[in-house]
Amino acid sequence: MLVLSHSFYKNCTLTIFTTLKKPLLALLIFTLFASCSKQANDGGAIKEYRQWHTITLNFEGPATSEMAAENPFLDYRLNVTFSRNGRDMVVPGYYAADGNTGDTGADSGKIWQVKFVADEEGDWNYSVSFRKGPSISINDAPEAGEPVAFDGTNGRFKVIATDKTGRDLRAHGRLQYNGLRYLQFAGSKQYFLKGGADSPENFLAYQDFDGTYSSDSTKTFIKSYPAHIGDWKTGDITWKGGKGKGIIGALNYLAEEKMNAVYFLTMNIGGDGKDVWPYVNHQNFERFDCSKLDQWEKVFTHADKLGLMLHFVTQETENELLLDNGDVGPQRKLYYRELIARFAHHLAITWNLGEENGPASFTPHGQNDAQRKAMASYFDHHDPYQNFTVVHTHAALKAREPIVDSLLGYKALDGLSIQIGNKKTVHRETLKLLNQSIKSGHTWVLFQDEIGPANAGAVPDDVDPVHDTLRQEVLWGNLMAGGAGVEWYFGYKYAHNDLNAEDWRTRKNLWRQTAHALAFFQQHLPFWEMSNLNDLTSSENAYCFGKKDEVYAIYLRQGDHTRINLEQNTGKFHVKWFDPLKGGPLKEGPQLLLEGSGWQDLPKLDDNQDWVVLLKRA
Incomplete structure (x- = not known):
């Protein structure tokens, strides 16, 4: 692989995979060098990208590795400023090993990447800051450390209209919180109602992801989604010579049932599943698994094409004190920065600060109000795309209410990921929370993301084929109160539950009833102008x-x-x-x-x- 360095060629990025003999390769390199140098100096044709499509810039820096003494995740900081018409967006970059590590499995290399999505057509400029210093990646001071390698690189490109249609998120633009009860796509201006899968929470505990295992010695089960391998379609993405068909097929099935959201934990160390994390292992919180995260990115990119919101749940109630004892300290800042740098460009994102966040009778040691607000504030200040941010609640009113009350009116939090234990209270509680948020001056988007009791939730079709209570009390209960939709949790008492589910067809009837409700609202109601x-x-x-x-x-x-x-x-x-x-x-x-x-x-x-x-x- 050959990567032409931005530090020398400015506007030219080129990656070549070749098996050419050395003399011919040398001639090719010389020709490319001359061509790129001339283009940069003579103001040649500007590279064109499409609005709402991901732009990946590769930069060649110092050769290093995931476990190098000088930590490439912590001791280097890549920020790229994208500018148009006086508006600047500072987008963080990340260490990408060899730049194609999802396919190669490499843990070393000299490539840093940044991913950017342009929200406007026209001419864009970019400038690069690449600096080195102890723990500089979590230091916001622009002049911290010292400039190295490709620091100071700049370039330009042109953005033209998207060519996508249908469910593909690139046809609709970024899903945004605009201070209303419903999220809205920035491109198509359509308002969003959610229907999707809340289970399995350890969706990313998948055997074809590098470095994925259970840290629980009594548990060896990792998912393969065998029931959905047949849902993979020719032309769909894979990696490493055909891996990934099960999880890609699972997303295909969810989209075919007209669902538009999927929920997953990105870190459950010490939690229920103990099988998902972005790190090289479950004990090192400063080193990230580049190939695993590149494989996650392939799955998330496929989800964008299918029109699926990515619901990132960043921690569990059992591990909310794992990083920095719950503070937004060095470990948590690094974790959040990596999530933002690698994945914030996706067009429909929910950042969930944590499942069942805060203390309760069964989890007495939890984060406090100040820590919750600090987490929300970090995403508010560091996510250049200002993606939708929520926190997941406890099921019981006694545990939920004090935490929610303390967050009302807090501008960095855009809504709630609601858990309710009693199905019959969904409508009343949604209406109450909505009215409270409106009264606070900061209206929340309210998603019903988990329904109790915990041992049941949404049971399989072979147990309850009609799902009257779920349809009446939860699905329509949320929507008719002014809520923004649902995700379905699978209780632990039944097959294909919240930890071991591998077949979403077990709830086919529920997906279809959910799709019917969303279609009615979207096709027949100006629901964004309506109220209970x-x-x-x-x-x-x-x-x-x-x-x-x-x-x-x-x-x-x-x-x-x-x-x-x-x-x-x-x-x-x-x-x-x-x-x-x-x-x-x-x-x-x-x-x-x-x-x-x-x-x-x-x-x-x-x-x-x-x-x-x-x-x-x-």
């Missing part, structure tokens, strides 16, 4: 979500009936019906129009099943 209006219905069991005098959606359970208060309305409403169990197009019922003011009877269908009544102004 339960007080306009006469039934305590009905959910009402609407925009007054324009559109109302009323969820009725199994033959339930209700009246709706149209207040001072003077117009007519079309009446349509939606089947939340089977989905499909809207249906016509016994009454096509509803008119009048005040309390009106909603028409009733005779069959004993759930229905959603949709009223739209004629």
